[in-house]
Amino acid sequence: LGQFTPKLGPLADSLKIDVDNLQNVVKNLDGVSKDADKVLGTADTFISATDKQLQEQLKQLHVVLLNLKVVTTHAKALVETLAEKPNRLIFSGKPAKLTPEAEILRSSKPLPAKRP
Secondary structure, three states: OOOOHHHHHHHHHHHHHHHHHHHHHHHHHHHHHHHHHHHHHHHHHHHHHHHHHHHHHHHHHHHHHHHHHHHHHHHHHHHHHHHHOHHHHOOOOOOOOEOOHHHHHHOOOOOOOEOO
């Protein structure tokens, strides 16, 4: 016992220093955890906002594509009419019955611009 008593003091001091260091590590890890939570919260907010903007832009793009589909179909009829009878531009004749816009939008395939 006499041999171990002098070594217990420095050992206790070393253990106290180790415990203090571990407490500092735990405090630092708590700070890192809080900062990581803030970063992830900010990233989640950014992604949510970006997703909403992207959805809105996709809706607008869908409308543009539908409008382009109708315009393209009717432009084909106009070009065909002008190619066959260019005088129609000056002397209006009987107007052609065009395929209705609603029918063009419903169709998944190209439709003729003029109704027979």
